[in-house]
Amino acid sequence: MATMDKKNVSMNDVAIAAGVSLKTVSRVINEPDSVRESTRDRVHAAMETLGFRANFAARSLKLGRYGCIGVVMFHLSGGAVDMIDGIADAAEERGFALTMIKKRAGEKMTLAEAARRMSQLPVDGMIFNLRQMVDDFDTFEAPKDLKTVIITPMEHPTCSTVSDDQEGGARMACEYFLDHGHKNVYFVSGKKESLSSQCRMKGWRAALEARGIEPPEPLQGDWNADSGYAAGLVLADKPDCTAVLAANDYMANGVMVALRDKGLSVPDDVSVIGFDDELYKTIPNSILTSVKFRHRELGIRALNEVVAGLEAPSSRSRTLVSGVLVERASVRDLRA
Amino acid sequence: MATMDKKNVSMNDVAIAAGVSLKTVSRVINEPDSVRESTRDRVHAAMETLGFRANFAARSLKLGRYGCIGVVMFHLSGGAVDMIDGIADAAEERGFALTMIKKRAGEKMTLAEAARRMSQLPVDGMIFNLRQMVDDFDTFEAPKDLKTVIITPMEHPTCSTVSDDQEGGARMACEYFLDHGHKNVYFVSGKKESLSSQCRMKGWRAALEARGIEPPEPLQGDWNADSGYAAGLVLADKPDCTAVLAANDYMANGVMVALRDKGLSVPDDVSVIGFDDELYKTIPNSILTSVKFRHRELGIRALNEVVAGLEAPSSRSRTLVSGVLVERASVRDLRA
DNA sequence: TTGCGAAATGACAACGTTGTCATTTCGTTA
């Protein structure tokens, strides 16, 4: 039957309806085994009838914790979906919900601001997803009582960080080229301000230098296929260009199309590797070899790191999630 | 100076430090104008020194609201990013944070379960993002005190719903073909269980039937380019096939590549339209005409709908966000 | 039946805020 609920139903209401004390109702919820079965049933019945739902605020106030992890999205891009997915699944598994806020488009947000806003919300710890540099990165200090994990390729002086190993992934791709007999590798970057792009470039550079090769001038892209196409047109005219590493698959595809438009074959004339392994969704029979990062795993690790640090918020660790080279047919073996 | 904080700092601590009453501290936070400036400064100084941060639980308990909107992601896919972005921005603007939970991969989750879990969390209202059918869709009743908005193309008997106008978008694309002189339109669908795919198919069918055209058998795809390619191979052999509507851009691209591989030209021999307008990111100089949905707008509307309904949770409305046809060169005009 | 330890239940305070209402202080005018 519909109950005339003018107000919210409290444990006290349930207690009265069931003819027991407030505390017994509490016990039915939190330690059911300590309540006699007949009593328990009576209480459950009363809860059902009245439509009782435990009050989150009162519970958290008493317990001193929320069971929520805050997530700050400084940037919400494509790869973010899988990461959120990982965070959310891991949270679920450990009995936490997520509280999310986002940097407003166009606005600037510092870590300090993010922390201040988060600490007004129901959170026991927090994750910052940071894909670009922020002004106060080095000086930021997390609240002492709120474990903070930053997802970023940069090391932070006091906070735990988690990241894909972007640099390592780029190095891996580069070495793959070199191991297949290529003497040099050209690079097409993403947007300048992107940390991912910067790290991928760094890894590319490092891999070449480690083998005593002078890295050629990188070509500037903007993540989209058209910018890759433009770069490809330039590269097609360079006789020494046998290998191109593009900072994502979209640009890699642009490069490939440009090369073909200029009469060159991939991989016979020029080999190409991209990042993120997304092209196969869009292009039938895609041949692009690509470095794939495990965003989902990244999210899981970030969440686990927060939860592990809840008791010791000032602990600090650094986690790198390695990438995987998905081999297809876009790289030619020049040996033999 | 570092303060020896064994415990959390409460308003009471601040009050004592500032030599004022508890209530005055409360006023400094909530109605600063009602406090004399000198007092206010003293309180602020004390808060600063002690590192005071208001306790969310206590505040919510007293106020009876949380300032958070719950978001349940039944499915977390590509387009979801923009939608979350819209939800988050709109929430921010109206002073709300988001509390998010997700259906675990592989698990089944009913609306009732989602509602039950959400009502244990700090939320004043909730948004369900539902892309596939669930068992209890028709029988579900939202908690009476928790405004619930479902993002889904289906109408719900008691809850407010918000959706892209998928059906209308498909109809629009179809009519665009017909208005350009095409006599029939073939359709490549996405995954069977996807509501988007179902709605797009429905719109396609409706548009043809409205002009007295018998819709041909739709081709079954799975959203990825390879399935579009397979469909394209089939379609290339149909002499009456001049127009293909694919349920997303990836499959549309697959279709186009297959047609070209079979020696047909797009758009000279066959015209193609896709959905989502994503191909230009991947393909340089993309010519694909595509129906684009405004996911961000969708999120904004959903959030606004929740907030608008906070005072009257049982109100019910239905919002459709129209799509936009992004014209490129993949449709040939057969008239004249 | 009585007595006993264990199990079940209850009374009450406390968590940290905000609302209500009473009290004090202030600035102004007589």
Added chain:
DNA sequence: TAACGAAATGACAACGTTGTCATTTCGCAA
């Protein structure tokens, strides 16, 4: 200076839970 109304501040209860500790009830052996 006294008196007054308005502004500023304070005391106390209340929000709905859980922890502590006291009390009652139960099952079983003597």
